[in-house]
Amino acid sequence: MPDMVRIVHYLNAFFGGVGGEAEAQTPVSVHAGALGPGRLLEHALAGQGQVAATLMCGDGYWAEHEETVVQQVREHLQQLKPDVFLAGPAFRSGRYGLACGRLCLEAERLGIPAVTGMHVENPGSDLYRSEHVYIVATEASAVGMRPALERMVALAIKRARHEPLGTAAEEGFLPRAVRRTVPTGIPAAQRAVDMALRKWRGEPYTSEIAVETFEAVPPAPAVSNPAQMWLALVTESGLVRKGNPDRLPSAAATHWAAYTIAGMERLVAGEWDAVHGGYDNTAALQDPNRVVPLDALRALEREGVIGKLDDTLFVTVGNIGSLNAMKRIGAEIAARLVQRGVQAVVLPAT
Structure with missing residues (x-):
């Protein structure tokens, strides 16, 4: 269990300070220490860890050379040997979110705990939650950078130190399609009846199984002529x-x-x-x-x-x-x- 957690952080070219869409073809590079949001990340660590290195890549380069980027990042992670890998946060940026999710998945395959952050509507969220990646819920834009990094750091520290985690709601990450048996001391039948009674009385209640609902889409009218x-x-x-x-x-x-x-x-x-x-x-x-x-x-x-x-x-x-x-x-x-x-x-x- 490391006292000082060693972190490798992944950023895209924009947040790495290289530039916007004009620099989206920037290939993978490695930099000592923290860059951009990584400095705020180090502040959130409050002495519990440090950013040993930052990996950076343009979103356009990622989109066109995904497997090449994955291989290069894997090699860097094997050399840098972090206690935990952090990516983003990507907020609602689609290409950035897909990169963060995939690279966190690859880090986990190397045995390195990984955490990213993105908005629930980011396409990377749907794709990589089902792969059991830890994705901290964020706001839609970088306006929410500070709270996003604080939640990511809190989860990353726990994962790096192999501390037990609470539920997704308690820890602030998006549900990962993982269910665990948790003893409550109350039989399931009694819990179900209690929940039904609270619902009947109009009192607040929480289902133990998330029920996803979808908007009803009425069919288009028939083409008459x-x-x-x-x-x-x-x-x-x-x-x-x-x-x-x-x-x-x-x-x-x-x-x-x-x-x-x-x-x-x-x-x-x-x-x-x-x-x-x-x-x-x-x-x-x-x-x-x-x-x-x-x-x-x-x-x-x-x-x-x-x-x-x-x-x-x-x-x-x-x-x-x-x-x-x-x-x-x-x-x-x-x-x-x-x-x-x-x-x-x-x-x-x-």
């Missing part, structure tokens, strides 16, 4: 132009892309890539019309079955998508379509 309507193609299949110029990820997308299909009778193999990581893309690469049926819609357009097909194809990746991110992406695409006068959408699924 497609021959008179302006339709658009929208897909979550990850079908992108060759080379993926908009850098859509294979999973946990936080943005969308738009491609012109004006004058095209069909999508031509070799001109499109399928980056979605949730299905075998072999058939899509052989014939992209299998996932985005432009050929069939053009035939319907010629026959007068549909009135007009919009000249733009809208694309995102649904694989492991955050509900909040998908809701935002859908609203953004819908706003663009309404502005253009589009009346209905064909949404082929994978």
Whole structure:
């Protein structure tokens, strides 16, 4: 059990002080001591530990060279031998959150306790909580930097010293899909009846099993007269132009892309890539019309079955998508379509 906890901290290029999006392609580098938020982290440690080194990488470089970054960070961690690895906090930044979650997972695989922090709506949260990574809940932006680091430090110290941890609610981390048997001294039947009575009386109560609820989405009204309507193609299949110029990820997308299909009778193999990581893309690469049926819609357009097909194809990746991110992406695409006068959408699924 170390008296002075030795920490290695991971930051992106922005928080590392290199720069914003213009410096997002910064490769992995290692720096002695604390940088940027790491100095506030050391203050939160209050003499219980120190930041031995800071690893830094641009979010763009991470997104394009993930496995290379992972290998380099693993090598640095094996050389630096920290008692605990901290990453971020990433707040609601998607690429940063994905990097923090993955690198914490890799640190754990090396036997190094790891802690990160991010907003619950960060795509990295959904992806890496299921991998049992310790993710401290944060605010959406860096306005919440100080309390985020204080909670991360408190959890990191406990993990480095192998102290027993309380529940996710007690320790401030997001639930990790882990259940443990905890003796209460009260039989389950009695606890259930007590909870039911509190609910019936309108008193506060807490379920022992988290019940996730989802917003009800009413179905769109039926298309009454497609021959008179302006339709658009929208897909979550990850079908992108060759080379993926908009850098859509294979999973946990936080943005969308738009491609012109004006004058095209069909999508031509070799001109499109399928980056979605949730299905075998072999058939899509052989014939992209299998996932985005432009050929069939053009035939319907010629026959007068549909009135007009919009000249733009809208694309995102649904694989492991955050509900909040998908809701935002859908609203953004819908706003663009309404502005253009589009009346209905064909949404082929994978």
